[in-house]
């Protein structure tokens with residue numbers, strides 16, 4: 001958006017305005033004039049220039065201009081182009097005032113959240129009621145900074161069974177989301193004298209910023225068709241990886257590289273921080289177990305409820321090498337920072353089998369969405385290539401070179417929130433530049449899913 005409006009020489013913020021390119025553009029321009037942000041007399045860019053900036057058809061811009069001329073907001077004169085009308089437009093009596101622009105996109109295919117409408121409310125309530133009824137009074141007091149023992153025991157059982165993690169409840173620390181766990185680890189590593197934590201060329205900027213906020217350097221590792229390459233690890237004290245399903249590229253870390261990372265850690269005393277953010281969602285028959293199983297003394301395992309249940313719970317867990325659990329717990333300030341009732345509820349949810357039931361049902365629903373997405377793209381946008389489909393709640397959709405920004409822009413104008421790969425690319429990425437979308441198919445509620453898929457196909461180069 002910023003670049004498109006820069007052509008106008010204006011610093012103007014516009015919100016997405018719902019489905020329909022022409023309507024979206026017309027509404028946004030009308031709002032800019034109505035609110036005074038485009039002053040009377042301002043000359044607008046030619047329809048050709050604005051269309052090129054927005055990555056949309058010239059006719060769409062010409063139609064939007066024509067609508068606004070007809071409504072009296074703009075004037076068009078041969079030789080002087082299209083300008084904002086010189087006086088305020090009084091809407092004809094009897095017409096409704098212009099509705100407020102919607103703050104939310106009509107459709108959302110950004111990665112990050114699961115379908116929040118499928119949160120298992122009834123089961124969670126049951127587990128919460130049971131947990132509160134059974135909790136002894138002292139459970140409501142300040143507790144162990146590592147988290148409630150019931151939850152740590154339940155997690156140890158679940159993680160070893162489902163993810164191949166070698167988990168001892170004594171070495172589990174519960175935290176308020178992965179981001180919180182990473183911050184605690186960054187603090188401890190820095191206090192131990194670490195200077196640099198290597199990160200992947202592709203990933204969440206927010207996570208790299210957490211590490212730099214702890215005073216650590218975050219150099220990017222090279223990335224190729226086998227995934228992240230640990231060859232660039234010299235000089236790092238630790239490395240942050242998404243081994244089961246690289247975020248956002250979607251490939252698992254190649255088995256030779258899994259071994260190489262662990263060898264590096266053993267050789268140098270380095271630490272591997274394993275982000276297993278979507279480990280529950282694997283759709284093919286080749287299980288990718290946790291890297292931590294290879295060496296629990298050198299790998300910190302981090303899991304989260306943000307994909308399997310909901311990010312708003314702010315519940316995650318770390319399985320730490322011996323010696324580190326106490327330091328990480330101390331970095332919490334010596335108190336438990338996560339609510340006891342949610343911890344006890346999750347413990348009951350895990351031990352009763354409700355978590356497994358929920359994850360199995362969610363996996364089936366997301367798998368169907370993934371299949372529909374792959375089929376729709378193949379049929380309607382053969383120029384786009386889908387990859388990273390074996391796991392998780394997102395896919396990578398490769399686009400023809402040079403088209404990423406215009407596709408994201410066109411989606412924006414249709415009221416479809418989409419993220420391009422650029423925003424997940426480390427500034428110093430060591431990888432071939434790729435034009436792609438990171439499509440989160442978990443995010444929409446069921447009723448909006450097919451509309452979101454249609455909107456996506458409509459903006460893909462066909």
Ligand SMILES: Cc1ncc(COP(=O)(O)O)c(C=O)c1O
Nearest residue numbers: 112177178179247277304306311
């Ligand atoms: C790569 C990655 N790691 C971890 C997480 C989970 O973060 P948190 O537990 O802080 O919500 C996410 C969530 O979107 C993610 O995309």
